[in-house]
Amino acid sequence: MSTVFLRTLVCLLLLLFHLKLAASSGGNDSFTFNGFGRLNLTFDGVANVTSDGLLKLTNMSKQSKGHAFYPTPLRFRNLTNGTIFSFSTTFVFGFISAYTNVSGNGMTFFVSPTEDFSAALGSQFLGLFNQSSDGNSNNHVLAIEIDTNYNPDVLDIDDNHVGIDINGVISNASHAAGYYANDNGSFTYLSLRSEKAMQVWIDYDGHEMLLNVTMAPIRMAKPHKPLLSATIDLSSVLLSDPMYVGFSSSTGSFKTSHYVLGWSFRMNGIAEPLDYSLLPSLPRAKSNDKDRIAMVIVSPMLSEPAFQLTSESSKDIGIGKKSGRWTIHVRAISNVFCEFSWC
Numbered sequence: 518m519s520t521v522f523l524r525t526l527v528c529l530l531l532l533l534f535h536l537k538l539a540a541s542s543g544g545n546d547s548f549t550f551n552g553f554g555r556l557n558l559t560f561d562g563v564a565n566v567t568s569d570g571l572l573k574l575t576n577m578s579k580q581s582k583g584h585a586f587y588p589t590p591l592r593f594r595n596l597t598n599g600t601i602f603s604f605s606t607t608f609v610f611g612f613i614s615a616y617t618n619v620s621g622n623g624m625t626f627f628v629s630p631t632e633d634f635s636a637a638l639g640s641q642f643l644g645l646f647n648q649s650s651d652g653n654s655n656n657h658v659l660a661i662e663i664d665t666n667y668n669p670d671v672l673d674i675d676d677n678h679v680g681i682d683i684n685g686v687i688s689n690a691s692h693a694a695g696y697y698a699n700d701n702g703s704f705t706y707l708s709l710r711s712e713k714a715m716q717v718w719i720d721y722d723g724h725e726m727l728l729n730v731t732m733a734p735i736r737m738a739k740p741h742k743p744l745l746s747a748t749i750d751l752s753s754v755l756l757s758d759p760m761y762v763g764f765s766s767s768t769g770s771f772k773t774s775h776y777v778l779g780w781s782f783r784m785n786g787i788a789e790p791l792d793y794s795l796l797p798s799l800p801r802a803k804s805n806d807k808d809r810i811a812m813v814i815v816s817p818m819l820s821e822p823a824f825q826l827t828s829e830s831s832k833d834i835g836i837g838k839k840s841g842r843w844t845i846h847v848r849a850i851s852n853v854f855c856e857f858s859w860c
């Protein structure tokens with residue numbers, strides 16, 4: 518009798534499992550997280566959820582990467598006619614750096630066929646790619662990057678931008694972080710290093726093949742004009758098989774924590790607005806704990822340095838005499854050192 522009962526129970530559980538899969542493949546998936554619980558997401562690398570419900574993608578360690586995924590892969594393609602569904606997502610994020618004036622490297626929202634990013638690198642690759650895989654059309658990855666490090670090797674426009682990435686970190690389109698005012702269209706620059714929470718909206722119109730990315734400070738209504746707007750046929754990027762949605766983040770030389778406070782997603786519709794009153798707060802780093810990476814302006818007329826530089830590591834920035842010449846070295850980008858010398 519108990520064996521029959523157990524078999525019945527197993528059959529029921531299998532039926533429920535298949536019903537869940539069917540629900541996740543019907544093109545109507547949606548979810549909203551106003552703050553996170555550990556069971557809301559799956560994690561990789563240093564990513565985790567804090568006790569107060571913050572998704573913490575990186576944790577103030579250098580050369581790190583973290584990923585968080587919605588546990589169930591979602592179907593982005595209409596199997597009847599092969600087109601890509603419209604979708605929309607919004608999230609609130611914020612970065613906390615160990616330094617007063619730099620952070621790095623950034624984070625992405627991504628759609629990927631795999632949860633396995635073990636071969637991906639941090640730093641400018643944002644935990645999604647490496648030197649070999651970057652730009653490969655077989656990646657089938659769409660990412661929206663929020664980037665705080667200027668990496669000229671991957672054609673970054675500056676050290677404070679948002680980009681649309683297809684299969685690699687050389688962006689198809691990118692723009693300095695900020696928003697356009699609804700009344701007069703003027704552009705307001707937003708510093709990603711401000712340690713203030715900000716919101717991003719990503720909307721893809723499958724019929725128009727139009728991808729819009731919009732951002733604003735938290736609690737501001739979504740601006741009418743997107744920050745980025747690009748016509749992209751995602752049918753060559755997103756696969757027929759269900760794909761994972763989530764966030765990646767990486768650090769390089771600068772110790773930074775990258776946080777997500779809330780996240781909403783909807784296939785074939787507008788993502789449910791986040792409830793700001795329910796979101797956890799972005800932690801504040803104590804300013805007197807911070808190191809300062811100085812901007813260095815060197816005058817060749819000086820015979821001795823007339824300023825004091827401090828850094829958490831003499832490897833990042835240093836000053837001294839080399840072959841009788843005063844020399845400043847700055848590790849500005851990953852392991853690239855810049856040296857300035859004068860007599």
Ligand SMILES: [Ca+2]
Pocket residue numbers: 622641664665666667668673
């Ligand atoms: Ca970068």
Ligand SMILES: [Ca+2]
Pocket residue numbers: 662664672673674678680686688
């Ligand atoms: Ca970039």
